[in-house]
Amino acid sequence: MATTSVMGGSIRRREDPALIQGYGEYVDDLTRTGLLHVAFLRSTVARAKITRLDTSAAKEMPGVIAVYTHEDVAHLGPLLAQVPIGKLRPLLAAGEVNHVGEAVAMVMAETRYQAQDALDGIEVDYDILPAVIDLKKAASDETKVHDELESNVIHTWTYHGYWAALGLEDQTPQVDAAMERDDAVVVSLEMTNQRLIPVAIEPRSVLAEYNPGYGCFTVHSSTQVPHALGGAIATTFGMRSTEVRVIAPEVGGGFGSKLNVYNDEILVSFAAKALGRPVKWTETRREAAGSTIHGRGWIGTASLVGTKDGQFLGYKLDAIADMGAYTQNFTVAIPLLGLWIASGQYKMPISWTVACVVTNTMTTDAYRGAGRPEAIYYLERVIDAYAREIGMDPFEVRKKNFWQPDEFPATMGCGFSLDSGNYAAAVDKLIEVSDYAGMRDRQEKARAEGRLVGIGVGSYVEVCGFGPAVLAEIGFSWTNYGLPASFNGSGLVRVNPDATVTVVIGTGPTGQGHETTWAQIVGDGLGVPVDDIRVLHGDTREHPMGIGTFGSRSISVDGTATFEATKKVREKAAKIAAHLLEASAEDIVFGDGAAHVAGSPEKSVTWKAIAKSAYQAHTSPEDVDSGLEAHTAFSPGNATWPFGTHLAMVEVDPDTGDVKILEYHTVDDCGNVISPMIVNGQIQGGIAQGIGQAMFEDAIYDQEGNMLTGSLMDYTLPTAADLPSFDLHRTVTPSPINPMGVKGIGEAGTIGSAHTMVNAVVDAVAPLGVKHIDMPLRPKRVWEAMQEARA
């Protein structure tokens, strides 16, 4: 069993004093002498040949220093991608455009306003071609998006065939045979998991400088992956990694949208070098809708087959996923993350096919959950419909089919093993803390009064903490960015001569509170106050490579590396303390800022004395090197598999279709918890994004490919007034794959909530005969579903 020794409590965040007083430093806050500002001319049409592109007038406009088009940057090649299946994105449009918002030209000017003004001086003629937007039409190849690709379907993921080397069994015949059984109940739903725009509140921003004397780039970017960006810049420009320094300062939210390397980051770097001046670009919200990745965008049919008494016999998904026009970082690999949790918390045969299709839209990629919310949504929605069909309680039907605690590690049909779990325990706790029986009573009373009150249950399991080295063999690899093919985590712990501690980590936060959590890990391990610990992150020149923050991986991978590095430092410090105390190193224990001899608390030496001694060779033990620091890399043997079950109670207005959320309860299990405060914060934010998808958000293209939801006036994010307070609880099932027993929690809330909400709303209107409503459940859609059912 994993240790719980580092599990601290909820301390106030180290990050906050600067952020609550307006002193946090985000990229757009930075300025430089001679700074140039960038504006991009972006395509206003979805698919066209560019027949004329004239920048001459723009070049003469006030303050304009340069205007670039494809010819200026063609030698740099296309934007690199980790999984380069499909068509890679040209840095600037190469004679054609393939989605609204594609960068066509780039202006550098003395001021932000002048750069923007100069866009009006660029003339473009487009020979417009029919846009491919509808997913089914795209999959039929009726019109091809890219002439050079054989098909719009650029890849197809299947449950057994995603990685031939595993030799997995195709379970489709089992599922099909189950469907033919006399006692089979088969429930199918055709559902859309709509396209979303991530909308980190901080727009992306990049500031690049090139010093020809040093031959080095310094690039500040609002990114989740500074090392990947540094690698991409070095690879693109044929430089060595030490010649490119990328810094991610405060990053104002990411949710996967800043996990990509973007063409603008490469272009701004190029301009800085070519023009010999610092160059900055900050995305506007409107252009973000066409220049920062989108998420989700699936259509598909999910079918569950089971017996009349609730035994699952198999699950089938046949879906199409929208890739957008160009492939970026993970794009095509996103559905694969869903594939690994296709069976959710349940033991049954799976048949799962997702076709990856290109369209004339912005690229899709990792948005909070990335493939996993989609996979869980299809599964859990159809389970809900099946439970209703056989008249079984939604908790009961789930519990009947869960993997049992003694079956872990549980190997699934996809070849991966669930590390640990006690799924029924989480459900039992949820039933208790929510007073589920009381909720059903209240629902019954409300229904008797003619009110439409619904209760929705939704379970999930997540795959996260990427990741095991095996991912590189499947094709997840950073080698295209000039980095090693690994998902290592890293941590460096240094006790300074004044006994303060510097912790340098390979991932950085976009709000997750790394500076606090990592200080807790190290503070606990060394017995020093967290106030004496400073956690540094996000600077590729100084910091060990750690890939980045995504896929709920930081704590289980880089956190573990830091935990192990702390242990090494403690062992060395024990030798020094033993020398100073004339004791044996094995007898040294740490706490309260000092080292003691076990059993003789009066024999102690402070960290200050240990640190000082460590840096003066003449007072250190002879067999101990000077200095007091250690670095550890960690590569986990498996992903981690958090899980939980959510429960929502809603009321639908029978006249308007407006949905009010009455209650929201959860039991989530992410293994051992270091800071309950931070973990709850992650879950709350995650739930809000899941509810956002279920109720409000929808990235809409019309059939000509125009983006209809390009500003926050049209793309509806949940506000404080739209959401309730959340009632959060947890169970703790430690992960056996890392010494702290931790799992990730960054995405769980999102993966658990969208289907829970839809299950609740459908439950509310089920008495009218409604079986399904596609997200987002805005009043109009709910009202129409009710009208249709009543008719």
Add this chain to the structure above:
Amino acid sequence: MFLRPEPKGVFMNVSMTVNGRSVSADVEPRTLLVHLIRENLHLTGTHVGCETGYCGACTVHLDGKPVKSCTMLAVQAEGANIMTIEGLANNGELHPVQEGFWERHGLQCGFCTPGMIMAAAALLQDNNNPSEEEIRHGIEGNLCRCTGYHNIVRAVEYAGAKMRGEEPAAPDWEEVS
């Protein structure tokens, strides 16, 4: 061509008080108030998140009332008394709303936080004992993508209690047993 003369255009002089100091700047008539604050006055705690007045990251106080400085021209603030997030703490002592955000984990990435704090401070100035619903409606002009608002509401409740001289409710997260 790598060098250009200084930009020429129509400039207007504006004067106002910002965080208790008299300031004056030459700006184009179209300059947004938020750009004056960030780029001329170098007060970068006021953020730009959407340019349409929807996200509220740019919220400042103008003559004591919260306004969205991305949808207001700098010249419209002539003679006004403006307070930004940098001016909210008093001689190093945090405003109760700032304290509440810190104590109740009311922020994650921190980008919406200055605007959210300014909006909440204005709300409590008018009513220091708001219900949860009043808090939620009071800050609905400010978007946060990280917190789900749960802890922002707790932070504002904390600040309200402090301003009323009462002991704030304990945090609602379950500590590790």
